[in-house]
Amino acid sequence: MKVIVAKYLTPVGFRAITLFPFVIIRSKEALLDPHLLTHERIHIHQQRELLVVFFYVWYILEFLIRWLLLRDRKAAYRALSFEREAYTNENDPHYLKRRSLYSFLSYF
Template sequence: MIVLVLKYLTPKGFRGITLFPFIILVNRKDREDAVMLNHERIHISQQIEMLVIPFFFWYGTEFLFRWIQYKDKHLAYRNISFEREAYANEKNLSYLKQRSFWSSFKYL
């Protein structure tokens, strides 16, 4: 995992993005935000489990499906199964130590 601060590579309105093996943040102070980094580390684990490229295909397909379903981009993003898992567990800093491969399936 490599943490970079490059505000122009993240989509507008977001604080960070994870593109294995990089976590790209908008603000330097977020490098010290344990919850933010945990959220992004959860995405790193998801990407590794799905062998990276299939992760992004699934993520994009699910986003489009949710966008059609909810007719709202932000609501669609928040309901992507990978985001639901990351948001639900970002404050549990030991989550990745206890997380199993099957954990992400309960957020589908």
């Protein structure tokens, strides 16, 4: 995982964004947050197993569907299977050692 600290490359309202193979973090202080780093590592694994491009296609389609259903961007974002897996397991530093392939599907 290659980490870049770049305030202006991170979307407003987010502390980090993962664009395989990079994690772009808004501030140096965020580098000290192990939960954030685990969250972003989970996204790296998700992107790798879907060969990156399919991750983004799925992510965008799922977001649009959930946004239409929920009528709330933040709720749609939090309901995404990729985000649910990452948020649920970001507090477990050993999660990636036991994570099976396509684990995000169980959060769909």
